[in-house]
Amino acid sequence: MNTRVRDGEPADSQGLNVPLTRKPARRRTLVDQVVDAIVAGAARGVILPGDRIVETEIAQELSMSRVPVREALRLLESQGLVVSSPYKGVRLNPVTRARLDQLSEVRVALEKAAARRAVMLGRNKGSALGALERKTEELERMAARQDTYGIASADAAFHRELCRLSENDVLCAVWETLARQLTVIVGLSTLSKPMDGIVAEHRALLSAFSRGRLPELDRALEEHIRTQNDALDFEAIIAERRALRDRQQAADSQQRNGAA
């Protein structure tokens, strides 16, 4: 893999990945760099599900020792992004349709609970609702631009905000790990689902939420996630990503030759 994330070039400059902790006080340590680099590499298709991740390589590419890399891998392992077995190395969690469904099911359960709590807290009106509306508008802007990456990003932001409104930190933390895994799975693949459909669904979600119509919201959430999954063609995604990686590898080796 050729992720190449160095100090001056944060891996999530594209805004897809969010930091694990909300606290801005936390200084960026090397472990964080590794985590971001691997997540970014996975999201951009440089690392594919099932690919082996070698500590030495990562360490060299990020020009650090293996120790922070190991710690980062352990962290990612406990979040389910990679799997490891002693003396045999770490692999990016191979993805199956079943796993995607499982992730989605848990995510829906969380978001339902979040919405329920948010309504109970009266966060479905006023400034709290405004925040969610802004996310929806952002989504619309991205859809208008046909910016698939922006849509994925805005979609995540919308659901993240929904969780945040529950004011349940534990829920948010769990949601983030799930979202991260889904990001790796879905990556930058262009959704095969029509964009205006996505926008409409979010409008419906927002509407149901603002009215506090929980059963309706539950159904809408479930529908929203499920159709999104159904629209994914796994074979196509894998093929696309493999091609993407090959292109990047080619470009990279070319660049290296030019530099030599």
Next chain:
Amino acid sequence: MNTRVRDGEPADSQGLNVPLTRKPARRRTLVDQVVDAIVAGAARGVILPGDRIVETEIAQELSMSRVPVREALRLLESQGLVVSSPYKGVRLNPVTRARLDQLSEVRVALEKAAARRAVMLGRNKGSALGALERKTEELERMAARQDTYGIASADAAFHRELCRLSENDVLCAVWETLARQLTVIVGLSTLSKPMDGIVAEHRALLSAFSRGRLPELDRALEEHIRTQNDALDFEAIIAERRALRDRQQAADSQQRNGAA
């Protein structure tokens, strides 16, 4: 802390803690030892919420180097058991009533979803249901013995089995991290709730589940968890655990003096 977990003496010999991964193939590495030792220490009250955890100490007590300890701490951090800030060290996550409620809320959401899926899969009858019944009987045996530790253990086993019936690995994994955190919070504190009440609630849960009465089950779950929390007197628990630690420290230093 004085956990003293060495090779011949597995930390979870009391059966409270479960391994992170289901795969038995995974060889036990030093990192696992550290994880178990810390979780056990937290559950037994040797480490209290908010206590600082010093890498060097753990390493010495387990007679290993700091590297595996660091990796274990990172793992526990990403699971929310400890919090860390660079150069300032790691602390056992300080516990508040709010956090307990948040954990419970997420846990209930997960178990509802698990039950829903299990019923959908027809796991609420036949041998699958039998497994859950056995857990309930175990709970009754423990209650009859007035074995508070056994009750806590059997209670966890019941809910774990419920999750397992959903056949959703992601859900189970998330549930385990939550359960682990709750264990640390509640620890070995004697529940102030009457034991036959607990048994009755589980019977009710089992009954609603076997009949596939989901709304009823949802309510019962919520009630079950909530009353369990309400019965907890935080101040008393903290005081008790502090006393417990002092006793253990005293005994330990005495033992050390005797050995010297």
Next chain:
DNA sequence: GCGGCCGGAGTTGTATACGATCCGTAGTCC
């Protein structure tokens, strides 16, 4: 007497070094 500076002890973050284990490969024996 009091507040700011500073220096050292203690702890964490990182790098390097070494032993342990896995896996592919070649060689040998039947």
Next chain:
DNA sequence: GGACTACGGATCGTATACAACTCCGGCCGC
């Protein structure tokens, strides 16, 4: 010719060594 074994490279797991940082207490100047 095939299967078993020995071996070597590659990679992981762990230990040790050093650098960076924090915090606390004393000291000095005011």
